[in-house]
Amino acid sequence: MNPIERILAEYPLMILDGAFSTELERRGCDLNDPLWSAKVLMENPDMIGSVHEDYFKAGADCAITASYQATFAGFMRRGLTKQEAKELIQLSVSIATKVRDSFWADPVNRTNRPKPLVAASVGPYGAFVADGSEYRGNYGLTREGLEDFHRERMATLIEAKPDILACETIPCLIEAQAIVNVLKEHPDISAWISFSAKDGTCINSGERIEDCARWLDGYPQVAAIGINCTAPEFVESLILEIRKGSNKPIIVYPNSGEQYDAVTKTWHGSSTGMCYGDIAKQWFEKGAKLIGGCCRTTPDDIRQIALWGREL
Template sequence: MNSLIILDGGTGRELARIGAPFRQPEWSALSLIEAPHFVSQVHQSYVDAGADAITTNSYALVPFHLGEARFDAQGESLAALAGQLAYDVSRQSARAVAVAGSLPPTCGSYRPDQFSKAEGRRILGPLVKALRPFVDHWQAETLSALEEAELVREMVGDDGKPLWLSFTLQDDELAADGARLRSGESVEDAARLAIELGAAALLFNCSQPEVMAAAIEAAAQVVRSKGAALRIGVYANAFPPQPKDAEANSGLDDIRADLTPPHYLDWVKTWHAKGASIIGGCCGIGPEHIAAIAQARHTLEGKAA
């Protein structure tokens, strides 16, 4: 098994927790606009916790959060700032820390029914352009459908930077035939597409921990059958199950009381044993959770050896 890569945790929730400017509709983008030092503080907290990669605070840089006029006027410059902040923190670290370029779902999180390739191109274009100088790999997050991943590959092109594709899963219930994307498409098809698109990693994020193991197993079976060099990763959220008509970041959902750092680490151990070699956290998973994973790194890798 590949050595473990530890990702950071959620950014928006952590900004809110430390007192950064935070409200709807801007969400985590508000700190970029009004107080970017808070963004650097969050990045540093994850580096201090032991993360091997920190994620640019670009998830909310879409018209849904910024509004059309602000996106057109400031979307690219805000993305450049998000990239610069993460880059600076990563390069000031005494150890190697990578920068993941967050590419958000363009037409609504959890809403494959709203996706439009034309609209997606319009939104991703300036984000990719602005982030490219600062990122070590692309991380397309919370994808709900295969066509969203296809568009990301089109937009980043073949620029030499690894592409990580991360899908969100149906988590109100586990389908009888296994884990599925929020579009209803299968995890197996997502794995086959990731291989076809030349992705370096296939991840699952922004879904509850209970559905992740089945997704890892399904993806790992495809990877083995294809003999592919595709890493598998997980970063779950701390929300209760989300219904099919939910929209991520439309409000502050309650955080599950049971997902303490030790309990989350129990899930991490399961995911790693099933084949996940990239693990972090999404919404509601903070630096203390990442620190618990980092402290268990040698034990996890020892069991996998």
């Protein structure tokens, strides 16, 4: 039984954390950098721990590590050695694990909730390129090329002993297939696969999410299928489309509804205007079993989900 299955066997909902970069920026970090939040692993790892702690206190049953944009090539391009890069990638897991264990050691924090998981974030190839291609999926790489890109980093994260991998913001099926192929090299770990979508039917590459879910459905190491970093108004439809292709647990953690400019690396527009917890409840009623937030969401948004989620 994988970690998600164990939690859902006892609880009807697993609550994820929210945006990491938003909280780091609120604490004064400048993330306008190709390494994005992974830069803080180099500069201020204690701040990463404080963000994890805030989300646990808000009600999150899972900490997604600060490794989304942490890659060997990215760190080495910054002048680090390969060993230094490996240590930073693994540091993202050890920080989250240490904070989780400290949080769980206090009996006050154990009421009516599961022990939180540590999910090692595996960002897409486009996050390394840092040109916004994770919102398009037009890499021009073969599946084998994508496997080569992901293989060493996934092995490094797995070596640090997270509970699960969070393979997130995947824009195209070929990258999901590459990740699954690498995952099969590590039969003792599970992962969720979360796509970025451009509308209520298709992921960012234009492929139907129903077809993606159907392809992933046959792989037992894939513990959940869903979407993240996607506009909230598309989520309800996407849940229904995923269910057509798979009976695996559905995971959703969209952004706040603002629009991201990949060139200027800034956000524009406004959020949905609705209470995030209220919309999240609608997603639960449509079939999502793992719910949290992505870019621009906050611990307050996660707290709103916990208000009703703990009463189920």
